[in-house]
Amino acid sequence: MKIEKFYNWVNDRLDLSGISNFADKKVVPVHKYHFWYGIGGITLFLYIIQVLTGILLLLYYRPTAENAFESVEFIMTSVRFGWLIRSIHSWGANLMIFFLFIHMFSTYFMKAYRKPRELTWISGAFLLILALAFGFSGYLLPWNKLAFFATKVGTEMAAVIPVIGHDVLIFLRGGEEVTGATLTRFFGFHVALLPLITALFLVIHIILIQAQGMSVPPSLSEEYEKKPKSMKFFPDFMLRDAVGWLLVLGLLGILAAIFPWELGEKADPYASAPQGIKPEWFFVFLFQTLKYIPGKILSFSGESLAIFAIAIAVVLWIFIPFLDRKGQKNLHSRTFTVIGIILVLYIIALTAISYFFD
Amino acid sequence: MVKEKTSKSGRRHFIGWSLFTGLVAFLGMLLYPVLRFIMPPKLAESSQNTVKAAKVDELSPNSAKTFPFNNKPAILIRLPNGEYRAFSAVCTHLQCTVQYREDFKMIWCACHNAKFDLNGNVSSGPPPSPLEAFDVFTSGEDILVSKKV
Numbered sequence: 001m002k003i004e005k006f007y008n009w010v011n012d013r014l015d016l017s018g019i020s021n022f023a024d025k026k027v028v029p030v031h032k033y034h035f036w037y038g039i040g041g042i043t044l045f046l047y048i049i050q051v052l053t054g055i056l057l058l059l060y061y062r063p064t065a066e067n068a069f070e071s072v073e074f075i076m077t078s079v080r081f082g083w084l085i086r087s088i089h090s091w092g093a094n095l096m097i098f099f100l101f102i103h104m105f106s107t108y109f110m111k112a113y114r115k116p117r118e119l120t121w122i123s124g125a126f127l128l129i130l131a132l133a134f135g136f137s138g139y140l141l142p143w144n145k146l147a148f149f150a151t152k153v154g155t156e157m158a159a160v161i162p163v164i165g166h167d168v169l170i171f172l173r174g175g176e177e178v179t180g181a182t183l184t185r186f187f188g189f190h191v192a193l194l195p196l197i198t199a200l201f202l203v204i205h206i207i208l209i210q211a212q213g214m215s216v217p218p219s220l221s222e223e224y225e226k227k228p229k230s231m232k233f234f235p236d237f238m239l240r241d242a243v244g245w246l247l248v249l250g251l252l253g254i255l256a257a258i259f260p261w262e263l264g265e266k267a268d269p270y271a272s273a274p275q276g277i278k279p280e281w282f283f284v285f286l287f288q289t290l291k292y293i294p295g296k297i298l299s300f301s302g303e304s305l306a307i308f309a310i311a312i313a314v315v316l317w318i319f320i321p322f323l324d325r326k327g328q329k330n331l332h333s334r335t336f337t338v339i340g341i342i343l344v345l346y347i348i349a350l351t352a353i354s355y356f357f358d
Numbered sequence: 359m360v361k362e363k364t365s366k367s368g369r370r371h372f373i374g375w376s377l378f379t380g381l382v383a384f385l386g387m388l389l390y391p392v393l394r395f396i397m398p399p400k401l402a403e404s405s406q407n408t409v410k411a412a413k414v415d416e417l418s419p420n421s422a423k424t425f426p427f428n429n430k431p432a433i434l435i436r437l438p439n440g441e442y443r444a445f446s447a448v449c450t451h452l453q454c455t456v457q458y459r460e461d462f463k464m465i466w467c468a469c470h471n472a473k474f475d476l477n478g479n480v481s482s483g484p485p486p487s488p489l490e491a492f493d494v495f496t497s498g499e500d501i502l503v504s505k506k507v
Contacts, residue, residue, distance in 0.1 A: 056392065056396065060398075078399045079395060079398070080391075080397070081391035081395045084391055085391070085392075085395050
């Protein structure tokens, strides 16, 4: 009764009929792959958690080479529940990227990128790149040994870009070497620049999804058109979504409480790289790929060629909606399904090799 | 019929009430660590009773210096007659740091034009109470300041 009163109060001042009509009419298709529609929402939920825990960490974090490590140590040992908030931020980042990959491949295999949703796919691809940039920049912030070397190696790769490579490296590092200047820069990227760009892409991505509704995979569309079955978004689908979010929150709490994220040792720019150093797991398949590339291919640097090839692959992946001609005509494109399967197996295999056999 | 209706609405009420209290408890569980987190932990303050404020020949008559005393500013004044006085330099009005004015030989707060005499008492302006006075004594080359016992 009170809620109704409040709604009427707002409605008298701002006409909410447009929103309520939209919410009333919005439906989600129901079919055997229906489950996958919830993954994007989970990713968004994890992003919100990252923003909130990130703001909390900002209350104590100090972005300088002298203080960063000590401030994270202070958060984890002296601030009440600091260990929990920091662990949730670290685990949440990893879970978010994990769910982003699942979301990307599920939309890929359901061919949700086909007309008219090409821009949704492209905006999503940029969101994935932004999330990886968040991961890369955030990794350095505790200023520990592993992060220091991961950043050194990661930024060094920028140097292979023809012509402007060195300038990009200087821009990223704030100098020739990874120093406190790099830390301050990465902090700026992590808490200001990336959130701003991400907010923009996120709004575009979500508006497109709301405007176009959920895509039904081509393999089911014929059947679906004959016998369409759907559920109302509000409240039916939303409540199901909420259950998923709650489960993820539970998982995050368990991971953060039972396996608190370690801090490691403070970075020392003049110390040797520790044994078994690896980038974060979502970069491991690329890291492993580079290990297999010979130093020289013909007269070119093998590594430069490999990085160039990876860059081309990423661009092709972003523009997949335009490459899959069959998909554009709403036909089942087996070739692209096979490409996707090969890619997933490749990522899993190289990650596994790196962790278990190397 | 009427009976069934009441029991149904009773059940509905109970479920609604359970959901609502569950939700409140859940939000409380989420908010509790956050509220504890945002309040900074108390840092162990080094509490000293005596600190070295200056060297014997450091201040000429009719001059002063500020120095840290238990993480707060304090002021050491050498009066025109050569005598030393020390006070807390935290203005009792809005916690600005006061200074010694050689021209009118008073302690002055720049923030709201408050004046204290050389005993720390309020002469004019808004401060509600005098400045806390400290004991001053010399030990060899050093001028030491300590809390009044």
